[in-house]
Amino acid sequence: MTVIILTACPPGLRGHLTQWLFEISAGVYVGYVSTRVRDRLWARVIDMAGAGRALMVFQVRGEQRLSFLAHDHHWIPVDVDGVTLMRRPADPMVNPAVSGGWSKAAKRRRFGRRGRPA
Template identity: 75%
Template sequence: MTVVILTACPEGLRGHLTQWLLEIAAGVYIGHVSTRVRRRLWARVIDMAGPGRALMVYQTTGEQRLSFLVHDHQWTPVDLDGITLVRRPAEAIFNAALPAGWSRAAKRRRFGRRT
């Protein structure tokens, strides 16, 4: 099984992927393709993505039984002892923990302390 997720990519690329995969939601494609077709699809995604981002997840043998590829994405795959994890940029983690513009009441509800 192969899953491709596109963000802000040209319509031509989306149309090309529908020849091989089923679009189940906007920018999300899924299907069963051979390894050869999957590699060619990924090469086409990289060529046609333009300013957009792309992520491909596919089935492999091994501990996790899946692997993935990313293109122009802030999150990067990192191999740790044979297991692939995703490294997020530090600023994204800190911004998500304490979003700007929260009221004092919302902070109390979220963090359970008085400010």
């Protein structure tokens, strides 16, 4: 089974994918296609996506039994000891050091009026 998820892609690409896959929700396509067709569909997605983003999940042999491909997406597939995981960007609310610090309003809420721990 192959699943392709599109975000902010042109309608022409969406129409092209409906020739091969079922659109079960806006921008979500599923279906069974051969490896050759899947690779050509992914090449077409990359060519036609423009400023949009795309994710593809498909079945492969192995322990995890699926693999991921991403195009211009914030979440990136990363291999960790033979298992593919999706690395997502750091959330600035969880770790403010990643984004350069807290906003002034967040500092006031967290630490009080003067910006120091209460």
